[in-house]
Amino acid sequence: MAKIKLGMVGGGNDAFIGGVHRIAARIDDRYELVAGALSSTPEKSQASGKAIGLARIYDDFKQMAIREARLKNGIDAVAIVTPNHVHYAAAREFLKRGIHVICDKPLTSSLADAKKMVKAAETSDALFILTHNYTGYPMVRQAREMITGGQIGKVRVVQVEYPQDWLTVEQDFKQANWRTDPAQSGAGGSTGDIGTHAHNLARFMTGLEVDSLAADLDAFVPGRQVDDNGHVMLRFEGGAKGMLWCSQVAPGNENALRIRVYGETGGLEWAQEDPNYLWHTPFGEPKRLLTRNGAGTGDAAARMSRVPPGHPEGYLEGFANIYTEAANAIEAHRDGSKADAAVIYPTVMDGLRGVEFVDACVRSSARNAAWVKLR
DSSP states (O other): OOOEEEEEEEOOTTOHHHHHHHHHHHHTTOEEEEEEEOSSSHHHHHHHHHHTTOSEEOSSHHHHHHHHHHSTTOOSEEEEESOGGGHHHHHHHHHTTTOEEEEOSSSOSSHHHHHHHHHHHHTSSSOEEEOOGGGGOHHHHHHHHHHHTTTTOSEEEEEEEEEOOTTSSOOOSHHHHHHTOHHHHOSOSHIIIIIHHHHHHHHHHHOOOEEEEEEEEEOOSTTOSSOSEEEEEEEETTSOEEEEEEESOOTTOSSOOEEEEEESSEEEEEETTSTTEEEEEETTSOOEEEETTSTTOOHHHHTTOOSOTTSOOOHHHHHHHHHHHHHHHHHHHHHTSOOOTTOOOOOHHHHHHHHHHHHHHHHHHHTTSOOEEOO
16 A cells, blocks of 8 residues: 655754654654655755755645645645644644644644634544554553453542653753743643643543543743643542642653552553553452563554564654554545544544643632633
């Protein structure tokens, strides 16, 4: 089958996440990157495109969307890897021309734009995939399969945290600057950047939606305009309770995403920095260690694994799994068929839920951590 022709918006020479997306798209050899508008200025875009050997380089995303849609051999899909405030405007141009969108998280920088994005995706014939990459980890899929299969009983408690330390002091470089600028990141700082990952992981793994929350947000670094630390209590639909902590001012933590889920008959624990292991504790029994592609794991985890047990898989492979799930869906769409039921990826609605989470955190914290509904 012909490779999916991929374009990219954002992700130029000085961007971290663009390179990650390009690697992820290459791992399973399902895409060919052929076009891009990689930077905010024509000069930078041309330089970045030439550096990675793009066949077609554009000055801006609108020009790219118009011309690619007219080409007989134009792109099938576009990866949008810009700062948050550009996501909606860029995605809209491609969606309305029937080009599939693979967009970095969070969905948008504002709830108003997130709602408009949902409408744009719903009225387009194209697919919309959101790259919450942690949903692509094999042992996350294993935990999801176990929870939905009733192996820990009805979920009672969800504890999820995502601490980092890289913004502990004021930083002055591109990746820090746009993430701490509300005009580009949106009203949420750590809540938008990493809190959305924690929130999405809790939803994906348990299948539960957050009904309401109480958030206490802080900007500990003097002069910072968005939060760099957040403590959030959660009430899930159906009665489960939870707590979420996100912080980018926690010295000693690099990328310490971790989740613990406790049900009526057992518990599960997974940590992103040790991603090939999942701890399962049936109540009253010893802890059990499940390993990626090891004994006791199921089909959901096996679909996401590439190498035998004991060979580490992690961040890039998890990202690649989202791209491969997207490829499966895009190819099915191209054939006029439905993708296999096992194909799972974050959608525009998952993105909306994430932006609702950030919006609710900001509203709650402004009211002294009052309980607020997400919608």
